[in-house]
Amino acid sequence: MSKYQEPAKELLEAIGGSENISVVTHCATRMRFVLKDPAKADVEQIERIKLVKGTFTQGGQFQVIIGNEVSSFYNEFIKMAGVSDTSKEDAKIAAKQNMNLLQKIIAHLADIFTPLIPALVVGGLILGFRNVIGDIKLLEDGTKTLVDVSQFWSGVHAFLWLIGEAIFHFLPVGITWAVARKMGASQILGIILGITLVSPQLLNAYAVAGTEEIPFWDFGFATVDMIGYQAQVIPAILAGLVFSFLELKLRKVVPNSVSMIVVPFLSLVPTVLLAHVVLGPIGWMAGSWVSDIVYSGLTSAFGWLFAAIFGFVYAPLVITGLHHMTNAIDLQLMSELGGTNLWPMIALSNIAQGSAVMAMIYINRKDEEEKQVSIPAAISCYLGVTEPAMFGINLKYGYPFLAAMIGSLVAAVISVGSGVMANSIGVGGIPGILSIQSSYLVVFALAMVVAIVIPFILTIVFAKTKIGKMSFKKSKTEAA
Known part of the structure; x- marks a missing residue:
């Protein structure tokens, strides 16, 4: 008998049976359910299952954290439940039925930016390495790089x-491709649309400020500036949405016999014109407005307060899914300022959560069963994947999560107070230091030490207080 058979049976029963499952799929560590009636899921019973590390609801999906064994467990579960293997896209579509308007907006943003993250991480590491070899004067008495x-x-x-x-x-x-992919429009036309925003024919966005005479297209009765939108986020999103809307609407009204010719032409050409006449300038202004507000807030006399609030609440934002909105802000800051002072705080928050788990490993060092969950969770957290740590350990006990939030707060204040900037989004944990601009490496390393030490110490202190003892008794009672 498979070792997953009994926990799969328990989960199926606690989830409300096969008849309560609309869609089920899995990711790297979690089972993702779209339930017909979420109220039928017995959360306490599910979290008592030995293989389960925790549960939470996000984006209309009830998610059960299994860990690295999720793939094998999933195969056993769907066989027992009698449900078919389902794609993640199907799961997302079904999940949106359980979302409110804000959740749907956040889900759409996540669907646009998530496919871009691997490229952005690689880019951040590359820029960081270039800074190390090209900007830090390590040789000949600190005079040459x-x-x-x-x-x-x-x-x-x-x-x-x-x-x-x-x-x-x-x-x-990449953005126009991701929008077209998300909306169900032609992806190749989405790519072409994006190229028209950054074509070598256009004046580079970074050169606009220093150019007295901007080139233009002359249509006789009107002229249009030939300005590129390199690294711009909002213009690309707006253009992608307009193109997708036009194409999808045209598909419904244009006869199939001429659809191949008419639909691409009537959707792409007007969108490109609108992108350079209306959408681009408006998007550029909106993006500058957003980045100015965030940057001004972080660099003002009250920047420390903004940093403290963000550092404290970022981990709870992850639980709600609102953290996906920071990707767009980071990218806009990068395009306007050549870097982002928001992302370093995210990396520090992840490190703090991992450090709280490390403290729990120390506290429960004699508990071999607990270490099977906590050690992989801590490693994963230090490498930027926080869910196993947060849901499997920190939220289970409560006080480690609070300790991590406090450590993240202090580290964020140090980071923002010192003006730390990252080249790009990077690996959201300890390797994130490779994405930090070279002049801030030392102070960010100090902030990392704070994000490691404070949560570790506070978790141990809380464990010996009434708060810690109450949380410990509660978890033991629930596990009984």
Whole structure:
């Protein structure tokens, strides 16, 4: 008998049976359910199952954390439940039936930016490495960089910009593709739309401020500025949405016999014109407005307060799914300022959660069963994946989660107070230091130490107080 058979049976019973499952799928660590009646799921009974590390509801989906064994467990579960294997896209579509308007907006943003994250992480690491070899003066008594003294490293520095430019300057191509993919429009036309926003024919967005005469298209009765939208987020989103709307509407009214010719032409050409006449300028202004507000808030006299609030509440935002909105803000800050001072706080929050788990490993060092959950969760958290740590350990006991939030608060204040900037979104944990701009590496390392030490100490202190003892008794009672 498979070791997953009994826990699968228990989960099926606690979830409300096969008849309560609308859709089920899984990701790297979690089972994702769309339930016909979420109230029928017995959360307390589910969390008593030995294999389960925790549960939460997000984006209209009831999610059960299993860990790295989720794939094998999922196969056993669907066989026992008598439900078919379902794609993640089907699960998302079904889940939206249980969402309110705000949740739907956040889900759409997540669907647009999530496919772009691997490229952004790679780009951040590349820019960070280029800063290390090209900006930090490590040689000849601190007067020269590796690039200054080595033709090899100079070549590496120049070559890596090929990738960095492709990721960041041509980001609108990825965004318009992701929007078209999300909306069900033609993805290749989405890519072409993005290229028209960053074409070499256009004046580079970064050169606009220093150019006296901007080139333009002359239509006789009107002119249109030939300005590119390199690295711009909002213009690309707006263009992608308008294109997708036009194409999907045209498909419904244009006869199939001429659809192949008429629909692409009537959806792409008007969108490109609108993008350069209306959507681009409006999106640029909106993006500048958003980035100015965030940057001004973080660099003002009350920047420490903004940092403290963000550092404290970021982990709870992850639970709600609202953290997906920070991706768009980070990208806008990068395009306007050449970096982001928001993302370093996110990395520090993740590190703090992992450190609280490390403290729980120390506290429960004699509990072999607990270590099977907590050790992989801590490693995962330090590498940027926080769910196993938060739901499997920190929220289970309560006080480690609070300790991590406090540690994140202090680390965020240090980061923002010192003006720390990241080149890009990176690996959201300890490796995140590779994405930090070279002049801030030392102070960010200090903030990392704070994010490690404070949650560790506070978790141990809380464990010995009434709060810790109450949380410990509660968890033991629920597990009984």
